[in-house]
Amino acid sequence: MARERKIDMVILGLLSHENLTGYDIKKRIDGAINFFWKGSFGNIYPALRDMEQTGLLTKKEESAGGREKITYRITDEGKKVLKNWLREEQASNELKYETLLKLFFGGADNKKISVHNIEIFEEQIKEDLKVLKSYCKALESAPEDKDHLYFYLTASFGVETYEAYLKWCTKAKRMLQ
């Protein structure tokens, strides 16, 4: 993780759509982005502070209702950084699947344990697939916004790979029994 802080790009991307607070950003990440990228308060707030200081963002503090609230806006410099990142040739794509790790070492225990672990995975994927499918359907029926195509394509990646996961689950369970 050393080197280039990726959460910065997530934040710049979200702020290129709309002005948001740190809390809002967390909610957005937990939504449609969640299945291919994660974020936490622990890296969002420090990133916002740093990017405000380096001029990629501006902040507006409000305490109208009484509760403090800091809304961030992207600057032209911030937009430039976002574009430069989009145009970079390298991208790091990685899986971190504990289920596969357990299966790889499945020989250390009974086969039934491995089958059960695949079943747990299968149930989780089925749940997530429902959500992804509902995202897709919502985006298909409302193609007005120019960004919708991009949102649709990422959700559709999820749907198609998760369907492949489920097929693999069936096959893997069969081969273990």
Added chain:
Amino acid sequence: MARERKIDMVILGLLSHENLTGYDIKKRIDGAINFFWKGSFGNIYPALRDMEQTGLLTKKEESAGGREKITYRITDEGKKVLKNWLREEQASNELKYETLLKLFFGGADNKKISVHNIEIFEEQIKEDLKVLKSYCKALESAPEDKDHLYFYLTASFGVETYEAYLKWCTKAKRMLQ
């Protein structure tokens, strides 16, 4: 990552197969495990030190040829910890795909940039797929070892999902043009 150090389980799993040095462990992780889990010297060596101190591993220092070398062996206590982990109900499975992140925010730049980024991804996946298919083929033709089924299933997960990725790439490029 706070809470439970997952690299411990990777190391225990590998050492349940054979005795290894830290360097060997890194090589194993960079092999068949690499596509669903990563490891680095920066977390392998401290984990080995800690687990030796808590009695999950024993070490044997050699400097026969002149070069120092520390080979680790798993203890019964270590095997117990490995089994307990295999039998835990929860497993964290996550994607971290910068390509999807870029695509999600693709509206901030020209469509051609997004198409190009998908092409880069596609080429990478094609390369990785070749490697995974060769793993599968090697494991199919040598089913003697009881662990081979588990290795085969994880590699086969990779093959099937990567093939789904490639189908998605074709569709996504078409929809962007």
Added chain:
DNA sequence: CTATCATATATCAAAATGATATATCAAAAA
């Protein structure tokens, strides 16, 4: 009226990442 939940910011320890430092040994190239 009070418990619970969503909003909102912030910090911290633990862990992962990725780079770098150091040194030996074998093999290939000059």
Added chain:
DNA sequence: TTTTTGATATATCATTTTGATATATGATAG
């Protein structure tokens, strides 16, 4: 022959991420 390259081998460090927790207010439900 000497030198350079690349594999072996351990270790540490700064940066970043993770996941948990602390704190406090406003809204809503029982």
